[in-house]
Amino acid sequence: MDLTYTEEEQDFRARLRVWLGKTLPELPAKPSPDDWPGRRAYDAGWQRRLYDAGYAGLHWPVDAGGRGATPTQHLIFLEETERAGAPYVGANFVGLLHAGPTIAAEGTAAQRARWLPPVLRGDEVWCQGFSEPGAGSDLASLRTRAVRDGDDYVITGSKIWTSHAEVADWCELLVRTDPISEAVPKHRGISWLAMPMDAPGVTVRPLRTLAGSTEFAEMFLDEVRVPVANRVGAENDGWRVTMVTLSFERGTAFVGEVVACRRTLGELARTAKANGRWDDPVLRRRLGRLYGEFGALWRLTQWNVSESERTGGVPGIGGSVFKLAYSHARQELYDTAAEVLGADSLVLDEEWVLDRLSSLSYTIAAGTSQIQQNIVAERILGLPKGR
Amino acid sequence: MDFRLTEEQQDLRAGVRDLLAGRYGREALRASVDSGGALDRGLWRELGGAGFFALRLPEPDGGVGLGLPEAVLVFEEAGRALLPGPLVATHLAAGTVPGAAEGTAVVTALDLDGPLVAHLADADAVLGVPSLPSGEPVRSADPLTPLHRVAAPGSAVAAYRDEGALLTAALQTGSALRTVELAVRYAQEREQFGQPIGAFQAVKHLCAQMLVRAEVARTALYAAAVTADPAEVAGAKLLADEAAVRNARDCLQVHGGMGFTWEADVHLHLKRAWVRARQWRTAGEAEEALAAELLTAAR
């Protein structure tokens, strides 16, 4: 048990701080939440700055164009960027946090060379086409079909809740290359493809979220042709590739957000002090409890990072434990914020209120809490699979 | 930074677990329940001999010379085994109360948030108090924590509050981890409707939440042991209390009617968790301390 940082790590932190102090004031103004092209340009611009400064793909392996940083350095990076109020990954989320790492782990040399550098430079944005109207939690029952025709797959079907689909260049798409049958388990016949979003036959229809924004969309695929060469991993082996992807999604994607929540909690305490709500002992204690919980969640990220050093950087299923605790705590944070704000919590212009609405997705997206509980019970605790 | 346990720490933990399994296994536990909760002086001396109380005393003073992280690992094991007695108070008294380090003296403390004292009849001394107070015995909710009501409770423990809270959090965490195991084992063995009850999602989800609580508490505990930061200690106590109490309750639920039966150990975990939740730092006190720290940090 050692929570101190090595000299090298402290050095890394210091240099990063200097760079952030210099770079953040140079950033253009943030676009409005509904200006999607503007947001994409903003996120791409930030990614480009990271790239030029040598911070892009920090935790990716060197042979994938990354910096091969240790998980601890990556943690420091996330901590410092968040603390300094740097932009989020935003539109680059899928490319950087899971399509990229998946291609790095499972792709051929040619695939890595084609897709990874533009992700790191912020030139190309990815989205994730996994969920379908009939296949959410039960992802393996997806029906979007890919039929081979010469050197192409011809794809027909539809996807839903595809985040950032409106502005994406590429989609990590799960398709069925072997029909569901009695003979093979349904998760067998799935393949993982990189689909260009401008291919003929791709239609994106924005969906409004309950927060009023259009951060995700429906996607209709009508005889879309995608080269067989765009398949990552073997045909019908897409489920295994997907599991690699999801472990990245759960393992590291939320680290920076814990830091953000701790900052938010501090702002909340100041607000409560200013408007007198701090004097309510019930509310004050609730805030104190949250401070304890987010402190522990931050330590849990450090724990998971230490553990992942053992497994060579691939996040373990400890990510499910983290996600369950975190998604609940985050919702509690914004419910507490509403108590601090009182009736102002009904005014949609308040950033708190939009964040509260967004936080409702945390127990659903990237695997619902119920599914995470199944994973913890079956894969960590070893309870029998049931129906 | 490497949060993982060192090899020495893993060995220490395994050693204590073996020792307690041999010396205070299930039968010993039930025997002490049957005997009305009187403290086993022989066991106390053996714990002293194994360094349980002198763990953090410097070696020149006859101690083991280890730190809070190691103490926390050892107390976690004691919590798993439901080892009774004023373990924390005696550990804190090592080096000041003669015999505490060796386990020849039993030292309790005025660590409850009311005029009650645990293990007073068995105690040779009370931490930070010149003489033993007199007290009226009352019936205790926990069969292994006898209680006395004293006239003037006093506040002699202030200087020990953080360490006491941290070590108590370790006991709670150990108990929380143990009740996850008990629940999971029962869920795998007990069959209803033609299958193990652990195949039912309602049961699975109870177990999964138990693990989440215990793991979050354990991480907070280890971090607090490394930093010894008062706010982090308060957080660890808060989360460990909750994990121990809630896990014992969920474990009881998973055990069904068996869980409500005196013969099953689940109620012993729950009752002890209730006692510890009132020792050194209650949830309310921890929350207030954390709130104050949050405001300071946010300025």
Ligand SMILES: Cc1cc2nc3c(=O)[nH]c(=O)nc-3n(C[C@H](O)[C@H](O)[C@H](O)COP(=O)(O)OP(=O)(O)OC[C@H]3O[C@@H](n4cnc5c(N)ncnc54)[C@H](O)[C@@H]3O)c2cc1C
């Ligand atoms: C903000 C947001 C962004 C998203 N972005 C993307 C994206 O970019 N790409 C993408 O592919 N998908 C995305 N999703 C979709 C997301 O992955 C799914 O919503 C999620 O996996 C749940 O599937 P579902 O919505 O079909 O719910 P369902 O699977 O229909 O579940 C409905 C309810 O039933 C419960 N349930 C279902 N099965 C079980 C079971 N076996 N045991 C117990 N309970 C069960 C669930 O827990 C839930 O409470 C996004 C979702 C949100 C909210």
